[in-house]
Amino acid sequence: MRNFIISLSAVVFGLIGGAILMAVTGHDPMEGYRFLFQGGLKNISRFGDTLATGTPLIFTGLSVAFAFRTGLFNIGAAGQMLFGGFCASIIGLKLDASGAVLIPLMIIAAILGGAVWAFIPGLLKARFNVHEVVSTIMMNWIAYWTIYYAVPAYLKAESVETESRALPDKATLKAAWLSDMFGGSYVNMGLFLAVIVVIIIAFIINKTTLGYELKAVGFNRHSAEYAGIGVNRSIILSMLISGALAGLAGLAQYAGNGNNIQIGVLATQGYDGIAVALLGANSPIGVLVSALFFGLLYSGRGFMNAMTDIPPEIADSIIAIIIYFAATSVLMNRVITWFLGRRRANAGSAVSGKGKV
Amino acid sequence: MEFVVEMLNIRKEFPGVVANDDITLQLRKGEIHALLGENGAGKSTLMSILFGMYQPDRGTIKVRGEQVKIANPNVANKLGIGMVHQHFKLVSNFTVTENIILGNELKRGLALNIKGAARRIEELSKRYGLNVDPYAKIEDISVGMQQRVEILKMLYRDAEVLILDEPSAVLTPQEIDELIKIMKGLVAEGKSVIVITHKLKEIKAAADRCTVIRRGKTIGTVDVATTSELQMAEMMVGRSVTFKVEKKPSQPGDVILKLEGLTVNNNKNVPGLKDFNLEVRAGEIVGIAGVEGNGQSELVEAITGLRKSEAGRIILNGQEITSHSIRNRINNGVAHIPEDRQKRGLVLDYTLEENMILQVYKREPFSKRGILNKGAIRKYASGILESFDVRSGRGPVSVSRSLSGGNQQKAIIGREIELDPSLLIAVQPTRGLDVGSIEYIHKRLIGHRDRGKAVLLISLELDEVINVSDRIAVVNNGELIGIVNAAETNENEIGLMMAGVGKGGDQ
Numbered sequence: 001m002r003n004f005i006i007s008l009s010a011v012v013f014g015l016i017g018g019a020i021l022m023a024v025t026g027h028d029p030m031e032g033y034r035f036l037f038q039g040g041l042k043n044i045s046r047f048g049d050t051l052a053t054g055t056p057l058i059f060t061g062l063s064v065a066f067a068f069r070t071g072l073f074n075i076g077a078a079g080q081m082l083f084g085g086f087c088a089s090i091i092g093l094k095l096d097a098s099g100a101v102l103i104p105l106m107i108i109a110a111i112l113g114g115a116v117w118a119f120i121p122g123l124l125k126a127r128f129n130v131h132e133v134v135s136t137i138m139m140n141w142i143a144y145w146t147i148y149y150a151v152p153a154y155l156k157a158e159s160v161e162t163e164s165r166a167l168p169d170k171a172t173l174k175a176a177w178l179s180d181m182f183g184g185s186y187v188n189m190g191l192f193l194a195v196i197v198v199i200i201i202a203f204i205i206n207k208t209t210l211g212y213e214l215k216a217v218g219f220n221r222h223s224a225e226y227a228g229i230g231v232n233r234s235i236i237l238s239m240l241i242s243g244a245l246a247g248l249a250g251l252a253q254y255a256g257n258g259n260n261i262q263i264g265v266l267a268t269q270g271y272d273g274i275a276v277a278l279l280g281a282n283s284p285i286g287v288l289v290s291a292l293f294f295g296l297l298y299s300g301r302g303f304m305n306a307m308t309d310i311p312p313e314i315a316d317s318i319i320a321i322i323i324y325f326a327a328t329s330v331l332m333n334r335v336i337t338w339f340l341g342r343r344r345a346n347a348g349s350a351v352s353g354k355g356k357v
Numbered sequence: 358m359e360f361v362v363e364m365l366n367i368r369k370e371f372p373g374v375v376a377n378d379d380i381t382l383q384l385r386k387g388e389i390h391a392l393l394g395e396n397g398a399g400k401s402t403l404m405s406i407l408f409g410m411y412q413p414d415r416g417t418i419k420v421r422g423e424q425v426k427i428a429n430p431n432v433a434n435k436l437g438i439g440m441v442h443q444h445f446k447l448v449s450n451f452t453v454t455e456n457i458i459l460g461n462e463l464k465r466g467l468a469l470n471i472k473g474a475a476r477r478i479e480e481l482s483k484r485y486g487l488n489v490d491p492y493a494k495i496e497d498i499s500v501g502m503q504q505r506v507e508i509l510k511m512l513y514r515d516a517e518v519l520i521l522d523e524p525s526a527v528l529t530p531q532e533i534d535e536l537i538k539i540m541k542g543l544v545a546e547g548k549s550v551i552v553i554t555h556k557l558k559e560i561k562a563a564a565d566r567c568t569v570i571r572r573g574k575t576i577g578t579v580d581v582a583t584t585s586e587l588q589m590a591e592m593m594v595g596r597s598v599t600f601k602v603e604k605k606p607s608q609p610g611d612v613i614l615k616l617e618g619l620t621v622n623n624n625k626n627v628p629g630l631k632d633f634n635l636e637v638r639a640g641e642i643v644g645i646a647g648v649e650g651n652g653q654s655e656l657v658e659a660i661t662g663l664r665k666s667e668a669g670r671i672i673l674n675g676q677e678i679t680s681h682s683i684r685n686r687i688n689n690g691v692a693h694i695p696e697d698r699q700k701r702g703l704v705l706d707y708t709l710e711e712n713m714i715l716q717v718y719k720r721e722p723f724s725k726r727g728i729l730n731k732g733a734i735r736k737y738a739s740g741i742l743e744s745f746d747v748r749s750g751r752g753p754v755s756v757s758r759s760l761s762g763g764n765q766q767k768a769i770i771g772r773e774i775e776l777d778p779s780l781l782i783a784v785q786p787t788r789g790l791d792v793g794s795i796e797y798i799h800k801r802l803i804g805h806r807d808r809g810k811a812v813l814l815i816s817l818e819l820d821e822v823i824n825v826s827d828r829i830a831v832v833n834n835g836e837l838i839g840i841v842n843a844a845e846t847n848e849n850e851i852g853l854m855m856a857g858v859g860k861g862g863d864q
């Protein structure tokens with residue numbers, strides 16, 4: 001509840017900040033926001049696009065949030081995503097099978113690819129106490145260069161040197177019926193996969209002994225060790241799961257929303273996952289909602305840009321302000337505590353003697 | 358008689374707890390006034406109110422006869438009230454001077470006048486016998502000196518009323534003597550002191566008057582000179598207490614724990630425990646006496662598996678466990694009340710109920726095929742909390758961090774005893790607790806023994822080791838100096854052995 005208020009006020013502050021920016025640059029904020037939200041919600045097809053834009057963010061947000069809940073700061077989602085997507089693409093391009101066989105195999109490949117990429121920082125942390133922030137960033141660049149050479153060498157498109165061959169439709173998450181239902185939007189099965197994974201992760205975190213162990217290690221590795229929980233094993237396992245989630249983001253991005261991999265690009269969704277996790281207060285449901293909200297901002301941004309002369313950077317600034325307020329949630333927490341305390345004190349003196357508030 | 362501070366009929370409620378309920382405390386000018394109460398009685402809350410950190414729900418505060426409203430610590434400072442908190446609030450990589458002037462900087466133009474401040478600090482330090490180097494860094498000085506820095510901080514702000522929240526909890530016996538001298542020096546210079554403690558000896562040695570509170574209510578204010586320690590203890594816990602530990606002679610049974618030639622390295626990677634031999638039998642409490650840092654931690658960590666042993670064998674119930682995993686040892690009947698309850702004993706951000714299953718969450722009924730059973734966990738945790746009288750705001754769903762230290766400790770002890778271990782290792786189980794809780798914990802340890810289990814007690818308090826144990830093993834410099842029967846020894850003999858003077862090894 002309190003987290004919800006914090007996130008909501010971060011959003012409100014972000015929107016107010018954006019409005020001020022629009023106003024001082026000589027634009028009409030109301031008009032700007034009208035087009036921003038229309039761009040994401042105006043009709044069923046735009047709404048579908050918003051959902052699709054949010055889908056990879058659900059996975060990367062979950063990846064960061066899961067690591068965070070277990071005491072790790074995974075900022076390597078971009079690299080894990082890229083490598084996971086690459087592994088899935090190999091299956092999709094090289095294996096000649098029906099969609100019913102290909103898709104599950106690609107899901108597994110994406111999971112394994114992302115997990116492998118996160119395993120290395122996990123191992124380094126567990127064995128040598130190398131901080132995961134450093135090693136996951138390094139792994140991002142290793143993924144970047146690996147793809148840079150591997151895609152032209154093995155998955156090259158016929159004419160273009162800088163991207164992989166397009167996946168056949170059967171080897172993507174696209175579903176014609178879904179697309180039709182949303183008026184031709186590029187929303188795809190990735191969304192359903194994301195919702196299922198959100199539920200699974202929420203279940204793991206809250207209801208299982210595994211989640212209990214991983215959170216204990218995240219909060220206090222000394223007491224976890226004291227209780228006989230394998231601390232190193234838990235760290236590696238957390239990173240594996242976090243990486244697997246980012247790998248699925250790669251599947252959703254490169255074989256769902258898109259159908260190929262471009263070289264020389266680390267997907268922005270990797271870093272945006274941090275913002276999504278922050279705004280979602282690291283809870284799976286929170287991540288789902290905040291990812292879709294970011295999806296809305298990103299997909300509305302283009303429309304706002306097309307319909308007005310408000311620069312798209314304003315939308316980025318709004319996101320930045322929101323992140324800022326979500327990140328300073330400790331401060332927000334204080335403000336809320338103070339505010340509630342005052343209200344309670346007032347209420348208390350009004351009904352004094354009525355017992356507990 | 359003139360009162361500098363009067364707190365009258367103070368009430369303060371936190372969600373779910375009435376921390377202060379109609380408390381009255383009147384401080385005379387120039388006295389040392391002790392505030393005595395069990396853990397969680399509401400002492401820190403009361404003093405935080407006086408220091409302006411909380412606002413009372415009801416009641417009035419008068420300073421020098423005038424009613425005041427202390428909205429925040431700045432107002433308290435202006436009124437001449439200073440406070441040293443239970444946990445110091447110093448910046449560790451700043452110097453003493455920088456810490457003291459923080460928020461109260463003496464400026465010459467725009468620049469900080471550090472030299473001038475340091476000079477004044479030096480003067481104050483001399484005048485009150487504090488012996489603090491203004492240029493030393495906080496991280497380099499002892500806890501005792503850090504505390505004196507906190508006291509200086511108050512004096513630097515011209516405090517007339519000084520509040521010390523459990524100042525002796527973190528000090529060695531010598532440092533405590535020094536602190537008492539310092540407090541007496543302060544009142545000699547006309548200051549007034551309120552000191553929170555539950556060590557009755559210190560109250561006797563230092564205080565003029567003592568106000569006792571229990572569960573948020575004032576029980577009374579007494580003259581220390583004419584009141585015995587026992588009387589004060591009884592006021593505090595609300596029933597008669599005995600300082601002697603009641604117990605029947607032990608009836609040792611089978612050997613539960615056997616250490617053979619155990620050698621364990623310390624953090625510097627040299628042997629901290631050397632060729633150590635010991636037996637602990639069912640139905641007896643073996644105490645380990647020794648000055649801090651003479652191999653006790655290495656001993657405990659080797660038995661529990663937190664540290665690997667270099668040589669020798671650890672045998673539990675006839676089975677060698679020298680290289681078993683921690684969890685394996687727990688499952689085979691080793692339980693451990695750790696020395697540092699916040700670092701090891703609890704996951705402070707977990708709720709109490711989550712902490713109560715820290716070792717057993719994988720067992721039925723707490724989980725089945727990897728899925729937690731919240732109902733069973735709640736029931737189990739509530740049982741422990743109730744039977745060990747753990748007081749908290751919201752019962753099993755309280756976040757452990759929000760509990761007072763004593764209640765955290767009781768929760769840990771409850772959890773470990775509930776495991777019904779064949780070997781219970783208790784390290785400093787009563788550190789920082791009040792007499793009522795100490796008495797209770799000793800009873801539970803002895804009760805565990807009487808159920809035919811083995812207890813290994815490690816404590817730095819000689820009283821405790823002698824009163825609770827059946828046999829005492831004395832360590833010095835990582836070596837076993839000798840073993841004596843608790844009933845046939847005294848502090849002198851043990852003190853000598855602790856200093857390394859051997860006793861013919863009657864094992």
Ligand SMILES: Nc1ncnc2c1ncn2[C@@H]1O[C@H](COP(=O)(O)OP(=O)(O)O)[C@@H](O)[C@H]1O
Pocket residue numbers: 371372374375376394395396397398399400401402403748749750759760761
């Ligand atoms: N900030 C707080 N919020 C909620 N409960 C609190 C808070 N501070 C103290 N309490 C509760 O109030 C009671 C009194 O605490 P405290 O004044 O710290 O006791 P003492 O200092 O005598 O050990 C305890 O039950 C404690 O859990």
Ligand SMILES: [Mg+2]
Pocket residue numbers: 400401402443522523
């Ligand atoms: Mg206290």
